[in-house]
Amino acid sequence: MERIRGGWKNVPDNLKTKTMLDQIGMKPSGDPVAEVWSGHQWCKLYDTVVAVPKNRISDKQQEALEKARAKAIADRTCSHCDEVVSKNEINIEVGGARICDWCKKHLVWEAEQKSMISAGHEQFRCWFEQDFVILDTETTDLEGEIVEISIIDRTGETLFHSLVKPVHPVPDDSIATEIHGITNAELEDAPTWADIRDNVQGILRGREILAFNAEFDLKMLNHSCDRSGMPRLDDLKWNCVMEAYRLTQCSEKWISLASASGRVTAHRATEDCQATLTVIENQWKALGLIPSVKINATA
Ligand SMILES: [Zn+2]
Structure with a gap:
């Protein structure tokens, strides 16, 4: 370390003591670079070039x-x-x-x-309180008319079932026929929609109608009435089991009756009605709702 002789007058401007640095808000960084005799002791000097601001935070x-x-x-x-x-x-x-x-x-x-699921559950809970019927149709094709219709009650009893001879025969390449297997030959002696329309209207009038894909069955009923030159059915209260089930599963997509019911059906109207009832009953069971067994009074 350099010793500066001759007192303070010989100290360059860039060298300061700790006290002097403190007065200008700085503190030394590193070792002293020189000493100067103050008259009674050696004072250590630090280079201000490398001094840092003093941390004044309390x-x-x-x-x-x-x-x-x-x-x-x-x-x-x-x-x-x-x-x-x-x-x-x-x-x-x-x-x-x-x-x-x-x-x-x-x-x-x-x-x-959560709100989707509870909306679905609410629908099934609501049906539990109602005396509904379940309807299903088989058709000539997806844009065609009815070739079989079935209506069951909530206990599974068949209220109405009929094959229906369509106005236009089942097309040979019909996808619907491939699904349900009903042929023109089988329908040859079946009643026409005009024959059974009033009967169906009588059963359905004012009732809660549940169907798996209600929109489709409604469309087919309308097609059959239109093609037969009969008035469309009125006073129908449609409920879609497919839509309610979709909500309980939080599914954006439509779910098939087979997946929803866990039953492989032959895609015939009565069997599909029964499978739809299974979907409903499974939901009731899951919700802790136990349908009271309907006791048919024996005549
Ligand atoms: Zn987060």
Whole structure:
């Protein structure tokens, strides 16, 4: 270390003592570079070029600073998943909870799923209180007319069943025929829609009608009436079991009767009515609803 002789007048401007540095808000960084005789002791000198600003923050200030830092972290912490995210990914909910974008999306999705399921359950619960009938039709093709119709009650008893001779015969390449297997030969001696239309209307009038894909059965009833030159059925209260079931499964897509009922059917009207009843009864069971057994008074 250099010893500066001749007192303070020989000390260059860039060299200061600790006290002198303190007075200008600095502190030394590193070792002293020189000494000067003050008259009674050697004073250590530090180079101001490498001196650093003195930390003047008090303990209290330090504490406040740390608190602020902790708060900034807390403000960006999701109260749902505990992840720290960036400020613009945090949503402040009613009640003050901080939820990250991802959790928010997930919670919205979860709430939607729950409300879908409960809407489906509500529908099945509602049917439990009703004296409904279940209807199913088989048709010439997807845009055609009815070749078989069945109506059962909620205990599974058949109220009405008939093959129906269509106005236009079943097309040879009909996909529907491939499904249910009903041929023109079988329908040759069957009644026409005009023969049974009033009977069907009488059974259905004012009743809650449940069908698996109600929209399709309604369309087919209308087609058969139109093609037969008969008035369309009126006073029908349609309910779609396929739609209610879809809700209970949170499915965006339509679900087949076979998947919903767990039953492989031959796709004949009465069997499909029974499978639809199975779907309904399974939901009732899951909801803890036990249908009282209908006791048929023997005449
Ligand atoms: Zn989160």
